[in-house]
Amino acid sequence: MPSTPSTPSTSSRPTTRSPLRDVCVADLDLDLDLHLDPARADGAVLSLTPAPGGPPVRAGTVYALVRLRGRPVATVLTTVPDGADPATVLTTAFRAQHASHDQQPYGTSPSCGRTGAPPPRTTVVVATRERADTLGRALDSLLAQDHPDFHVVVVDNAPVTTATRELIDARYADRLTYVHEPVPGLATAHNAGVAATDSPVVAFTDDDVVADPRWLSALTTPFATDPRTGCVTGLILPARLTTPAQVLLESHGGFAKGFAPRLYDPAAPPADEPLFPFTAGSFGSGANMAFRASALRAVGGFDPATGTGTPARGGDDLYAFVRILTAGHRLRYTPDALVWHHHRETWRDLRNQAYGYGAGLTAYLTAVLCRHPALLPALLAKLPRGLAHARAITAHRDGRSAGTPGAHGTPGTPGAHGAQSHPWPRTLSRLERRGMLYGPLGYARARWGSR
Template structure:
């Protein structure tokens, strides 16, 4: 324990608006080893009835707790009681050496969000990294001007002319100067220890991809609460490894895409990325398919014989969409990306046989996902729940056509088989 008791907690995102739903949760973080006063002030918590707190033991995630807030105050004894109920986890293993890492963050006409994400990246506690901001088919120079104004040699901005997240990530891969490349989005705030935790598994040369935990940075509106319940990106804090020949991950493996993580938090070996041909440019936000590039990448990595590691101690906090219209659009995009990716799998000579052998399990999984999924435990009336499900299903149905449209635009599934090369990867662990 520390000598001084902690009497104040701060939100993950400051300057929040007031909550608009009874289900709202104030989001913060606490340390298991800290000593807290009897009454702990939760800053900027006006209107929040409860708090969701990430509990860490050093860098090791122990879990989440929910506690009440009364007039901006959390009871220290309630926090201690809930923390004592969390199961033990093995401590985070640190690397003896810190490989240099290139961080690629893609954005388009979202300068305010990008600025906040970059600010958190530059505040990381990691010795050797660069930040490559990919300005993807932007209509203004605002992001360029902001990055230039920072005058920080660790960050630079480049242009990607082809709209689409996968194309932008490929551009970032080309521009990266280090052998490990981490990816995140402009709607996140990264934990200051993100790269420290993300880098450690790469000391194993068989590891080709590492993903991390993506908890909600804000649960202020009904739409945000609905999205959090549906995606469940932070539902599991178990460290996991996935290999092609594993037999312990169920009948659907390696197509259990919800287990691997999400595109807001992952890192890859640059040499592996070029060997696999890069990201499929028909997939991803900004393309006709709106999504799917991350699940495509995770499955391709495993099928190619590389190990994928889910490392829950590597955290990026995600800013969920805060209104029903944005939620519906995002849900439709996720369904569209999934439908497009499933169509790609069906016509892929390597993946199709694997998928066919698991077709029965896949159908059950899809039906369960859309119709048997546990209803979100939301106390208030939230019309966004049913709307999000319908939007996702309609996207799934439209996925095949979206993929055909993307291919008709000339979007290459493996662009690095056609152009580009990895060059000499600096700082990649061996």
């Protein structure tokens, strides 16, 4: 993904440190019938593997994706004692977690990705800038997809070296398309990828992910079954949790949007989303999204004054989500479409992300209003609640009420997306809010610069 401008400097590290560090990330597949009492459910461990490229699962704190016969259904965080079998400990923790939640059995909700309909012809666009070391890992996973008809386009965004082109020529020359885009910015790079294809569906992911083999099929099949679907997003889980910064980001919610399929329909706004459609961050993330190409082109594509690599710092994916919805298309979220994301490792990276999140949020809202002023009355009507929501998601939380490892879903544990009581240090809260104040200015600078 294109590099970001420097965040305003701050010498202090977050004052709240996550109690979790060096967490092992695992992938557990079970054959369980949870329609029965989970405490008595018979079943077997089909597989237990580390997250792609990770170290073997061992004693200590383990954060695991749980699948039921291949389908992602939950995550579980627990401690594996020395000498214990990790698969047994994780399975027991998952059963206890399921029993403690008053919910429908896993797997009973219809999944958007498994309907029997063949997925449409698709192009996968990967924008990159000077990250050939991670790009190769991502491309290997993309070229191993089980989708029957797809092509990969790599957009080299404002490169300063030939490293990406050399990687493509050496390892992938006959297997994908290389596009050079000299204008910096993630939205511009994505638009260049769209221009390079005639596929009816265009999917996007980043150069720091590893895609599950079924990712693309699950992400694109909904377009074949519902002509009103304009966008589909999927599940993003951490591939590593080895540094405090990575753990803190995931404890803050990471990029995950849960394990329940969601349908966002502008004709029937969701009752639990009072700010719909302006809470675009709840719909998905740019590292795992696909669009009906005709719908994306009809709304003008991505706004080139948004996105990483521009003064706006972000918001390109959020802008596209809102434009698709306000144009009358449906947006679907399906957890079957899984990618593993390599979070940035350092405190400086985390500060950059916090500031960029805030800037991208208000930059995309500015973009929506500048390009589509007819939406202003709807946004103003939701403004008071929107400000309260912004204060809540950027509030300092010390995590003192956090549960212990093994109580996934409680505050302070990785993957508890949407819980407004997870730890988030004051340093990062201030940076997010400073980013929000800067976002409209950043967007204006990007628009002016593009002229």
